[in-house]
Amino acid sequence: MSNIEPTLELTPEQIAFFHQNGYLAIEAITTLEEVEIMRDAYDRIFRERAGREEGNQFDLAGTDEEGKEAALPQILNPAKYAPELANTLAEANAVVAVQQLLGAEATASVAHAIFKPARSGAATPWHQDEAYWNPELEYTSLSIWMPLQEATVENGCMQFIPGSHKLEVVPHQSINNDPRIHGLEVQDGAVDLSAAVACPLPPGGATFHLSRTLHYTAPNRSDVPRRALIMGGSVPPRQRETPRRFPWKDEKQTARQQRADEVKKS
8 A cells, every 4th residue: 555645635526426327537646757757657557568467468359369569568566576666646636536446445556557559459238237246245445547648538538338337247257258268258239338438537637436347448559559557446345145057257268368377377
């Protein structure tokens, strides 16, 4: 957790909007000076493909084969490879905001980073974050998405379906129904996506969304790479009283998981 003094406090109107719609966008969670420092560190670890052997760096939208350019590279726990991404004003403000939204016991930290290369970065299909998680647990959790440059519809800003946090986890599948691909997408016809709202942001702005809020980012059609740092906020999950299964998780056969399993064996 950051030891930097926070500067953010959400208004009652912002908190009410979040709970009504399942998402919130704010213009600034940190300073432009800090964004520049974080962007340099972010670019370095993606150039180095940090964490690949451990399974922490992988292609979210492709089959992640060696020697093949990633369509949507992602790094889990990026602060492990770039300490500049943690103990920041952004993280201090995230903690304060998460406690306002989820309760005083909630915590927040850097979770992962997603990079959309200029002109070639793939879409992140419509999905709910909870669809990736343990189906045996009940979550009170949100994600904080912060762009390290301007985020536009053209380069892949966040888009949400207002009110979709009130749904259960809807049916998902692997992207293109290919179990070799780590990423998930909502199955065709599972939900009405016509009410989508796009949330362009300046660098250092942020969106907050709950774990069941449906969200999407478009392909990067711009000449600028789209960098996003994602922080997670939550209270401890609890065991569900009603069992559930996520069959789309059971059928995964990703190269990323194979690398992670090899590291555990060695």
